[in-house]
Amino acid sequence: MNFAIRSLLEVQETSLLVAQAARRLFRRPSYITEMLAQMDVIGVGSLPIIFLTGFFTGGVLTLQTFPTLKSYGAQDQTGYLVALSLVRELGPVLTALMVTGRVGSAISAELGSMVVSQQIDAMRALGTDPVRKLVAPRLLALLLMMPLLTVTADVFGIIGGGTVATMLYGMAPETFVSSVRFGITSNDLIGGILKPLVFGLIIGSISCQKGLGTDGGTVGVGRSTTSAVVTASIVVIIADFFLAKALQVILDMPK
Amino acid sequence: MATTDTEIDRTNPPEVDGQVSNEAADSTFAEVENEDRALPAIEFQDVHLSFDGRKILDGLSFKVMKGECKIILGGSGGGKSTTIKLVLGLLKPDSGRIIVNGDDITDYSEAEMMHVRKRFGMIFQEGALFDSISVYDNVAYRLHEQGVPEDEVEQEVRRMLRFVNLEDAIDKMPAELSGGMRRRVGIARALVGGPEIVMFDEPTAGLDPPTARTICELAIKLRDLEDVSSIFVTHEMNNIEYITGEYAAVGDDGEVIFEAEGKNLCLINTKILMLRDGNIIFSGTDEQIKKTEDPYIKKFLRGR
């Protein structure tokens, strides 16, 4: 099978999985506790890495842009530039990549191990639908937590940027804050929430599909985990481009 | 000890006992002619299945009658576990029909299969316990899914674990158990909720003789007292002796007793099926298989 056909097949399988999960979401018994547990693992558990990623990304943005802006005499705009890059692009994309690495890999390894140790078969034999019990709560938890994590990354990025600007470059905190407030529009915020929703869907569906599709024992688990992380990361980055373009058109942003 | 405190409380008045032995008599003496009188619990019709171009099942046809315990023998890799998975719809055959309780489940969707599976209990060869939840939650799984109140769940779980002699392990995680303990938890999990059809995939492999005996007694009790249809895959000759040689009855004092065949007039509702190269090479009673002249079967039974 060539690459194109294989990719199309995978897209088909992944979308079917999402459709199934969506349809089963509202059937009884509902797996609310399962979903809350996943939200805890995915959301609360990811907070430390999201803090760190956000903070240092914001910091390095200031570090790199301040000198350049200064040579044009526009160093007061540092906050604006940092906030804009974070809210529009770096916040959503970096959060998605970190969550892919941390959560996507865990989901596909967990589901993959359950497949090879026949736990999925056992679940089916006991009359439970694995899509409803395992896939739906994870997908939903990702959808809910991604925007929150992204906002966290944005906030800590701006704090990081501000820290560098004030501590290293001696900028007045008020200048930084006011340029941040000047920089961010409501359209940026809408885009900053929409993107992570889509990314959450991408990460969840790809890692669940790869995990449930595991075959070939322990090696197979490794293979599907790698493949889930690689595929989800690439799809996130490609999707980001098209989302950015679509948001520009829809929200009528300056192009 | 297992005979007294382990009765599975589904209604089984003593008269059921007589009825079971009648059925057994029918199916032993008037085999083929009368088989369509009673509805088979499981029926395979010319089932074919290959993995990666390799034929595993090549036109398999058999019936498991209601209340029968069918023993399946066959070499390692002969397709026994695969057959069991087909019954539950965990795998789908390439061709042929599979009929459960009169319904052709071959083309059932996964959602439709979920309803069918509610009446099944399956004991996996490798245990297949959920390793992220405790023994208690494993055994309680089905009841939790059905939303049974927690105090009832606990009672039932303790009863089942006591039966497989593992009440002490109730709060352990599966990773802390030995292989045989895991298997026994798997048995308890499969039998919670009183399934009508039970699949045993080598349930006694790796267990000490008394525990193995308890598992066989359980299979006998399900067969004779509860009218459960089952498939029992095993390699152990003494398992076959127990299941084909004894029957369970409720004694005068209400206790379950096991009697050897021949003491009273009572015929045992168990047949043996032997698979080789995806086909049935033997089907019949234990007396017949012991008398057979087929060199492969003789070697299989005696090990040389």
Ligand SMILES: Nc1ncnc2c1ncn2[C@@H]1O[C@H](COP(=O)(O)OP(=O)(O)OP(=O)(O)O)[C@@H](O)[C@H]1O
């Ligand atoms: N998922 C699978 N993919 C490919 N081949 C498989 C798969 N499952 C089973 N097989 C093959 O099918 C054959 C039958 O396997 P099965 O597990 O049914 O054997 P078995 O009779 O239960 O053996 P044992 O007594 O060792 O448990 C084996 O040769 C095995 O290699």
Ligand SMILES: [Mg+2]
């Ligand atoms: Mg097997």
